[in-house]
Amino acid sequence: MGLKNKIMAAALGLITLFGPTINIHSKQETIEQKVEYKTEITLEQNKAQARDYNLEGRLTVLGFDLLINGLKSGIGAKYNGDDFWPAFGKGILSGAVVYAGKEIASFNEFPFLGATGKLVHDLGVSMSDNVMLSKPILSRYVTDFGPLEVHFEKGKDTKIYVHISPIVSIIKNFADKNKFELKETIYNFTPVFSFEVPLEIQQKGEFIGGYASQNIMTYCRNCQTDNFDLSSKSHEMNHVLFFSEFRFIDDLMPKKSEMVEKMLFLHPLAPLADYIRIGPMLAQGIFILPKLFSEKAYWYSPQELEAYTMQRPQYKNSHPFYR
Ligand SMILES: [Zn+2]
Numbered sequence: 001m002g003l004k005n006k007i008m009a010a011a012l013g014l015i016t017l018f019g020p021t022i023n024i025h026s027k028q029e030t031i032e033q034k035v036e037y038k039t040e041i042t043l044e045q046n047k048a049q050a051r052d053y054n055l056e057g058r059l060t061v062l063g064f065d066l067l068i069n070g071l072k073s074g075i076g077a078k079y080n081g082d083d084f085w086p087a088f089g090k091g092i093l094s095g096a097v098v099y100a101g102k103e104i105a106s107f108n109e110f111p112f113l114g115a116t117g118k119l120v121h122d123l124g125v126s127m128s129d130n131v132m133l134s135k136p137i138l139s140r141y142v143t144d145f146g147p148l149e150v151h152f153e154k155g156k157d158t159k160i161y162v163h164i165s166p167i168v169s170i171i172k173n174f175a176d177k178n179k180f181e182l183k184e185t186i187y188n189f190t191p192v193f194s195f196e197v198p199l200e201i202q203q204k205g206e207f208i209g210g211y212a213s214q215n216i217m218t219y220c221r222n223c224q225t226d227n228f229d230l231s232s233k234s235h236e237m238n239h240v241l242f243f244s245e246f247r248f249i250d251d252l253m254p255k256k257s258e259m260v261e262k263m264l265f266l267h268p269l270a271p272l273a274d275y276i277r278i279g280p281m282l283a284q285g286i287f288i289l290p291k292l293f294s295e296k297a298y299w300y301s302p303q304e305l306e307a308y309t310m311q312r313p314q315y316k317n318s319h320p321f322y323r
Pocket residue numbers: 024025026027235239303304307
């Protein structure tokens with residue numbers, strides 16, 4: 001087993017173990033902040049002010065979605081020997097669909113809007129992934145549900161792949177005695193769990209209304225004050241969608257069975273390796289790295305900036321940008 005493979009195996013092992021345990025929290029608020037905005041202005045004024053700031057935030061998310069999907073498609077197509085600009089244009093169109101999916105899913109306080117948004121978002125992601133791979137833009141549709149990723153492709157058999165990290169998240173939710181929410185799972189087309197009272201982080205007076213680990217969502221079911229439960233569900237749904245945007249990493253990786261074949265202990269598993277997907281897990285591992293150095297990094301990580309911007313309802317004090 002070469003050094004490169006050893007390092008890769010160690011890195012993947014660490015991310016598998018610790019990735020899902022380091023959760024992405026939503027809407028932390030100190031008690032002082034809560035008291036402050038309650039006494040200074042009414043909740044309605046607070047929401048109205050947040051909306052003013054929020055429009056700019058939403059336009060920024062839209063801009064990034066257009067640009068990132070344009071670049072992903074353009075660069076991929078160029079690498080495959082096609083022209084950059086036509087693919088870039090198709091990528092921008094895909095980015096608009098991606099953003100539309102996020103907007104729809106943010107209204108997941110209403111039944112099935114979470115699921116509809118997720119499927120529309122999957123359409124946008126599938127479109128730009130197809131262009132990146134120089135396939136016809138609508139030739140393949142990919143969606144995921146918990147650990148399963150399903151590929152529907154024109155003229156080919158339907159394929160099912162497995163993600164390990166959502167399995168770890170589901171086990172962790174059961175171990176934490178969280179309740180499996182069947183109705184919310186169907187409404188959002190992603191596994192949903194809930195806990196009973198706001199979680200306090202390390203007795204710091206900050207509370208968590210929910211967390212998402214990969215595409216598994218957990219929220220506080222008895223946090224109706226100020227619609228904390230709704231904004232948490234909407235926030236975590238955005239993290240669930242973020243997961244899908246890194247499926248393309250697996251498309252770009254070399255054949256996993258060939259990599260695993262060279263590994264000393266793992267080589268009997270080589271035939272299974274091609275059914276395992278790791279892109280979103282790698283992405284989450286990379287995005288949580290800055291948090292290991294500073295707690296403040298939480299607020300400015302791309303996935304939190306997006307989730308705090310897209311969540312509904314929106315409050316002025318939910319994020320440093322909306323104060
Ligand atoms: Zn979050």
